[in-house]
Amino acid sequence: MIVFDKVTKTYDNGVTGIKDLTLKVQQGEFVYIVGQSGAGKSTLIKMLYHELVPTSGHLTINDFDFDTMRPQDVPMLRRSMGVVFQDFKLLPRMTVFENVAYAMQVIETPDADIKPRVLDVLKQVGLEQKIRRFPNELSGGEQQRVSIARAIVNKPTVVIADEPTGNLDPDTSEEIMDILDRVHAAGTTVIMATHNRDIVNSRTHRVIEIAGGAVVRDEAEGAYEVED
Amino acid sequence: MKTNVIKRHVRDSLRSLRRNGWMSVASISAVTVTLFMVGIFLAVLFNVNHVSHQVENDVRVRVSVDRKTPQAAKDKLAKQLKAIPHVEKVTYRSRNAELNSIVTGYGQQWKMFRGDDNPLNDVFVLKTKSSANTIAVTKKARKLANVDSASYGGDTARKLFKVADKVRNWGIGFTVLLLLVAVFLISNTIRITIMSRREEIAVMRLVGATNSYIRWPFLLEGAWTGLFGSIIPIVIVDMGYAAVISHSGLTVASNGYAFFSTMPFLFWLDVLLAGIGIVIGAAGAGLSMRRYLRV
Numbered sequence A: 001m002i003v004f005d006k007v008t009k010t011y012d013n014g015v016t017g018i019k020d021l022t023l024k025v026q027q028g029e030f031v032y033i034v035g036q037s038g039a040g041k042s043t044l045i046k047m048l049y050h051e052l053v054p055t056s057g058h059l060t061i062n063d064f065d066f067d068t069m070r071p072q073d074v075p076m077l078r079r080s081m082g083v084v085f086q087d088f089k090l091l092p093r094m095t096v097f098e099n100v101a102y103a104m105q106v107i108e109t110p111d112a113d114i115k116p117r118v119l120d121v122l123k124q125v126g127l128e129q130k131i132r133r134f135p136n137e138l139s140g141g142e143q144q145r146v147s148i149a150r151a152i153v154n155k156p157t158v159v160i161a162d163e164p165t166g167n168l169d170p171d172t173s174e175e176i177m178d179i180l181d182r183v184h185a186a187g188t189t190v191i192m193a194t195h196n197r198d199i200v201n202s203r204t205h206r207v208i209e210i211a212g213g214a215v216v217r218d219e220a221e222g223a224y225e226v227e228d
Numbered sequence B: 001m002k003t004n005v006i007k008r009h010v011r012d013s014l015r016s017l018r019r020n021g022w023m024s025v026a027s028i029s030a031v032t033v034t035l036f037m038v039g040i041f042l043a044v045l046f047n048v049n050h051v052s053h054q055v056e057n058d059v060r061v062r063v064s065v066d067r068k069t070p071q072a073a074k075d076k077l078a079k080q081l082k083a084i085p086h087v088e089k090v091t092y093r094s095r096n097a098e099l100n101s102i103v104t105g106y107g108q109q110w111k112m113f114r115g116d117d118n119p120l121n122d123v124f125v126l127k128t129k130s131s132a133n134t135i136a137v138t139k140k141a142r143k144l145a146n147v148d149s150a151s152y153g154g155d156t157a158r159k160l161f162k163v164a165d166k167v168r169n170w171g172i173g174f175t176v177l178l179l180l181v182a183v184f185l186i187s188n189t190i191r192i193t194i195m196s197r198r199e200e201i202a203v204m205r206l207v208g209a210t211n212s213y214i215r216w217p218f219l220l221e222g223a224w225t226g227l228f229g230s231i232i233p234i235v236i237v238d239m240g241y242a243a244v245i246s247h248s249g250l251t252v253a254s255n256g257y258a259f260f261s262t263m264p265f266l267f268w269l270d271v272l273l274a275g276i277g278i279v280i281g282a283a284g285a286g287l288s289m290r291r292y293l294r295v
Helices: A041-048 A071-079 A096-105 A111-124 A140-152 A170-185 A197-202 B003-019 B022-058 B071-083 B095-106 B108-113 B131-142 B154-195 B198-206 B211-229 B231-254 B262-293
Strands: A002-010 A016-025 A030-034 A056-061 A081-085 A158-162 A189-193 A206-211 A214-219 B061-065 B087-093 B123-128 B147-151
Touching: A002 A041, A016 A041, A016 A206, A016 A214, A030 A041, A041 A158, A041 A189, A071 A081, A071 B198, A081 A140, A096 A111, A096 A140, A111 A140, A140 A158, A140 A170, A158 A170, A170 A189, A170 A197, B003 B211, B022 B154, B022 B211, B022 B231, B022 B262, B061 B071, B061 B131, B071 B087, B071 B123, B095 B108, B123 B131, B131 B147, B154 B198, B154 B211, B154 B262, B198 B211, B198 B262, B211 B231, B211 B262, B231 B262
Parallel strands: A030 A189, A030 A206, A081 A158, A158 A189
Antiparallel strands: A002 A016, A002 A056, A206 A214, B061 B123, B061 B147, B087 B123
16 A cells, blocks of 8 residues: 655755645555646656655555665665656666566576566567567667566566656557556556546546645546546 | 576676677776786886896895904804894805806906915805895994905995885886876776766666665676776787897896796786776776765
8 A cells, every 4th residue: 555644845946846745545556647747746656666755744655664764675665666667767788578687687586487477578568579679679669568567577566657658659558558457457556647638538547636746636537637 | 695696797797898889898998008008017117126126135245354364263253244233144255266256257367366376365245134234234344353354335236226226116106106097097987888877777776676786797897897908908018028028138137137037927917917907997887886876
């Protein structure tokens, strides 16, 4: 379970990213985080993987309490989740296979276990034919699929996706959403920040709207915008 | 660390070195140029030291014994000389042995002085523990009974000592300076390589890699850079040294002094150069990536 309890994040330059934000996400939920640019979506997402820490308030993600976490716990938190970025963030000098395998290597998985699991996950995202390609040899959609494969290869309990379709065309976006839906169907919590109105409206899930750093709307089966 | 993780780091570091292409070539070239200078300088410095030690050790105090000194007095003198502080060894050479040395060194015509015509004195040759003691020992020897004269080569020896000392001090200073330049040059080149990969390091952290897991392949890559960068300097310095020894070694040898022979000197010089490359390469990488590993 993810719990934000009156969390505020103020940057060094005095700008407030989120303010007194409180919300709970249960295990296995699919949540869209929507809102205009600058609303605080990215701040919220970055806090989830400890890229940013709260200035005040309490944040808990499963067994990780941000109040008591030590620096050496941060890699452990990140290993418990998968993160998908708008700009993919693949390792440019590694092949598709190596990018996905890297997430397993850092948790010291034996080589013998890595190969079958990576091939299985790459098959799930439809990239089993391109395992030796480098990221710059792939389309945007393919790179995002590698990114998702890397995010789910360790079977995390939470997948965080920060605008995963932001750089993709509508058809490719649908393919990515199909994969995320399958991940969710397997019991994984998915938290996805997005600007994509069509996707939010066509694949209904819980919608949390952020404005001015606070939750202004939280609907169990919401739409991108409030319907009149 | 588990064996399979170590293997993985070694494999990853070599793969990364290969895939970094021109950046790796640039780093290795910086190491090559620097170690080439270090190699030449070390070879010269070690040999200057070696020869100057030989020159120093060659300086002896020669104590001429008064003629007609009876054998008992000579024995007593030998004991007195041995008792002078800092004297390591006392060797007796009769006047006949002295003349034989001259005949051997300067020609048969000196044979005519053999027998009663021999104008030379018996001598005691004193070896001191350190060249710095030579003058004091000479002075003390002069004061003893039955000593005709005592000498150590005077001004020539003094000048030699000064030159040897200067070469050693300046040599050490210059080597330290050169090594600092090497550290600076190599670590800066590696820093540029790592700066270009800071995004990569950030991604590694985002997928849950610990700092040490990220650091090892980079450290090893730095070490490989140092090792591969030392190959060309080692080959050139070895070949150059062998050529210099074969051309000028004889000249020096005819003066009674010798450079280090190629083996095992070159072996240890090669090990030293490779070691400097590896240590500076790894240290440069370690220092450069510190800032990107802060949580």
